[in-house]
Structure formats: structure tokens, C-alpha cells
Amino acid sequence: MSNLSQQYFVPTSPLKDTSRPHILMSPPDYFTVEYAINPWMTQGAADTDLAKTQWEALYKAITEKAGASVHILDPVQGLPDLVFTANAAFVYKDTAIIAHYKFAERQPEEPFCEAWFKKNGYRTITMPEDMFFEGAGDALIWQDRVFAGYKTRTDILSHHMITRETGLPVLSMELIDPRFYHIDVCICPLYNGYFIYYPDAFDDYGKRVIEANVPADKLIPVTGEEAYKFACNAVNINDTVIFNQGSDRLAGELTERGFQVIQVDLSEFLKAGGSSKCLTLRVA
Amino acid sequence: MTTTAGVTILELTGHIIDSLTLAKVIDKIQAAGFDYQINDIQIGQYKTDPSTVHFSLWTQDNPEFEALLDELRAYGAESVSETNVSLAPCPADGVLPKGAYTRKNPPIQIQCMNEWLSVESQAGELAIVVDTASKSALLKNVQDIKAGDSVVVGHAGVRVMPMLKAGAHV
Numbered sequence A: 001m002s003n004l005s006q007q008y009f010v011p012t013s014p015l016k017d018t019s020r021p022h023i024l025m026s027p028p029d030y031f032t033v034e035y036a037i038n039p040w041m042t043q044g045a046a047d048t049d050l051a052k053t054q055w056e057a058l059y060k061a062i063t064e065k066a067g068a069s070v071h072i073l074d075p076v077q078g079l080p081d082l083v084f085t086a087n088a089a090f091v092y093k094d095t096a097i098i099a100h101y102k103f104a105e106r107q108p109e110e111p112f113c114e115a116w117f118k119k120n121g122y123r124t125i126t127m128p129e130d131m132f133f134e135g136a137g138d139a140l141i142w143q144d145r146v147f148a149g150y151k152t153r154t155d156i157l158s159h160h161m162i163t164r165e166t167g168l169p170v171l172s173m174e175l176i177d178p179r180f181y182h183i184d185v186c187i188c189p190l191y192n193g194y195f196i197y198y199p200d201a202f203d204d205y206g207k208r209v210i211e212a213n214v215p216a217d218k219l220i221p222v223t224g225e226e227a228y229k230f231a232c233n234a235v236n237i238n239d240t241v242i243f244n245q246g247s248d249r250l251a252g253e254l255t256e257r258g259f260q261v262i263q264v265d266l267s268e269f270l271k272a273g274g275s276s277k278c279l280t281l282r283v284a
Numbered sequence B: 001m002t003t004t005a006g007v008t009i010l011e012l013t014g015h016i017i018d019s020l021t022l023a024k025v026i027d028k029i030q031a032a033g034f035d036y037q038i039n040d041i042q043i044g045q046y047k048t049d050p051s052t053v054h055f056s057l058w059t060q061d062n063p064e065f066e067a068l069l070d071e072l073r074a075y076g077a078e079s080v081s082e083t084n085v086s087l088a089p090c091p092a093d094g095v096l097p098k099g100a101y102t103r104k105n106p107p108i109q110i111q112c113m114n115e116w117l118s119v120e121s122q123a124g125e126l127a128i129v130v131d132t133a134s135k136s137a138l139l140k141n142v143q144d145i146k147a148g149d150s151v152v153v154g155h156a157g158v159r160v161m162p163m164l165k166a167g168a169h170v
Helices: A004-009 A048-065 A107-119 A158-166 A204-213 A224-228 A248-256 B021-031 B063-074
Strands: A022-025 A069-072 A089-092 A095-098 A123-125 A139-142 A145-150 A170-174 A187-189 A195-197 A219-221 A235-237 A240-244 A260-264 B002-004 B007-014 B036-042 B051-058 B086-089 B108-112 B115-119 B126-131 B136-141 B150-153
Touching: A022 A048, A048 A069, A048 A235, A048 A240, A048 A260, A089 A107, A089 A158, A095 A107, A095 A158, A107 A123, A139 A187, A145 A158, A158 A170, A158 B007, A170 A204, A204 B021, A219 A248, A248 A260, B007 B021, B021 B036, B021 B051, B021 B063, B051 B063
Parallel strands: A022 A069, A095 A123, A145 A170, A195 A219, A240 A260
Antiparallel strands: A089 A095, A139 A145, A187 A195, A235 A240, B002 B007, B007 B051, B036 B051, B086 B150, B108 B115, B126 B136, B126 B150
């Protein structure tokens, strides 16, 4: 099985150098926890300087250890969550479906994200005013289909736009636990068809959909303790998996299956309800 | 919600079979104690094809029924649109009014030499030009749009049919 880069981005990405994966990140210059739009944001203020150090460690792991190119979305004062680029858009080949955030606090991010994709040659699609969609935070490609979350942040009707604009079938998954408010905090499709997931984030319908689509020998359930440490919110670049520290059991299981696992302390971002995957967006 | 002679007609579309969304919606209706009838169902032929179902609920004037409709909306069960589209004139040749509804051709693949190939479209960005006098509508490339052409703005009143069907157009 080829890796995701070969299947979904090369050679139709507008980014010219397709010899390595491309990731979009935004430095946490203005990152704070100013408001509470998810249950994680009630733990108190984040330390911006410590967040910068942690973000740098993630950046280095992605560029130096996983070998990806990182593009920078310039930070904007007053938009603390712009750092979570995973939510900016859903990207497939040369198409970027731009997020339309449910909460007013994040909606001002939308034009900055759209401008980046336009500037870099992507075909951009925007949602109607009354339809919410939170990018790759709620839509993850596995093989030839998309697992997409809905109800907490993203409207199920927005999933039609994914199919319409990309031709990919979408498996709509209801998210039932407000702490797992995006699908990228409760599943993570991996290289070679593996699939990390937290079963309790889904109802019986969702669990059945996952089990019907992903072969049992590729399914890797995580424990509640691991899920609360955002183990599912992992960055996967070929055989490298990067997630927040503290999930040694999962790291061991992934290592046994041939992955190189890197754990990075991302404690400050967890206070805002995000971790390594939320801080990145695969754009090519 | 569309109501006809005491019947509320809802549409559910997408990959509703594989996602078990249709099963979930029916279970919700039954669990709430209401009756329904499937009017028609169009099941996608291929894995990439969405499916569409229309079903009727017997309208009741009580809070429980309204609560059910609200709940079903969250699962994508929408009323059949009765909203007319909004139209606006193009200010100049090749220039669309603000908020114009545009799209590109849907992705089409062909099987050639036992391999699925993506068909690259050169049609570019398309807008819907409406002639109210003749009650006709035409997809036109933006560069072919003329000043004064009446084009659809916004998404209201636009229904996108299931794609990738033989003989289907944009």
C-alpha cells in the first residue's frame, strides 16, 4: 500500500516540490487561552513562552526527524487559535475546502486561511454562511474515503461539499462526547492502513462503521487515559508518528508495528484542547 | 419544513448507507414513537455515489414532533427546498456579482486499461445564468458571462443532484 502522500497529494498539488510531505503550521506568537469554546479551555491560562518552546520542538520533530517541509501561516494578533492549522481547511490534491467555524471567536481566522491557499495556487471552496465545517479537524482521509465528524462543531450537510468537490465518499460519524469535539482528537488514520481510535467517542453506529471499514488487524484502540492525553491527535508522516507525551503503551504498540514514535510535551496546547495534529495541516 | 396535507417531507442524502445515518434517522423516528414512510430511495451505484431518500412523517401539532424534527435536522434530514433562488445581474462581461453561486465540474473518472483515470476538466469556473422569460437556466463559463446576465447568488434554492451518474451533467 502506498503512503498517503502518493495517493492523495502527488502529483496534483500546486506546491512544486512533491518529493517530501508538506505541512502548514502557524507559530504561537499570540497563543493564549482567552475564551472557552470546548471543555478543555477551562483549565486556566496557557504560558505563551512555554508554548513557543513546545511548538519549536514539534517543528523540529516534523522537519528534522520526519523529513517534512513546513510552510508558515503568519500568526495574527487577537487570533490565538490560528495556531491550530488543522482546522483551517480540508485539503485534497489542489482543492482546499476552507473552514467556516461554528464559534464567532474563530471565524475571523477564515480569510487568513483562505488567503494562504489562494496565494499558493489552490482551488478554494468556501461554505455557505449557515453551514459549519472545521476543516481537517473534522475530516480525515483513510485509504480512499473520508471519516468525517459532525454535530459538535461541523454540520453533517457540509460533508456533501467534500464529496461534491473531491469525489471522495464520506463516512459521517457523530461525535457524542463534547471533550472529543473534533474527529481528529478521537481517530488518526496512519500509514499502511493502520487506524488509531478511541471507541468511547462514538456511539454504536460509529463503532460499527469503523469496524466495517478498517480491517481488525489494522485497528488500534486507545484507552481513555491515552485519549485524554490526546494520543489520537497524532501527526503521521510516512512511518513516523508524533504525539503528546505520556502514552508509552501506545508508543510501544506502534513501534512493534514498525513505526518510529516521537513524543513531544505539548501541555500548553492541551489547555486549549489541541495537540500535535491540531497544530499541523497536511497540504501536500 | 415542508408540510403537505399533514405530511412533513424530508430528504436525507449523502453516504447515508455506509455511514449508517439512514439507519440512525429511522431508529430516532421510531424511538420517538412516530410513524414514517419511505417515499423513494435512490442508492448510489458506486462507492463514491451518494444515496438519497425522501420520507414522510405524519405532522403532529405537539412539542415532541417539533423536537424530533430539530433532532433529525442535526443528522442531515432536511425539508425539500421550496425557496426560490436569488438572482443578481452581472456588472460587466466576465464579472460575477458578489456571492454568485459557482462551481467547477464534478470529478469524473473513467476506467481505461483496467485503471481508473481522473478526467481533467478545462471548463473552469461555472455560474448559473437564468432566463426568467423562458424559465430556463444554463451553466456558463465565467469568462463567457455578459454584463447584465442574471446569475444565481447564494445557495438557497439550488439543489445538487447526486453526481457521477451516467448521463448526468454538472
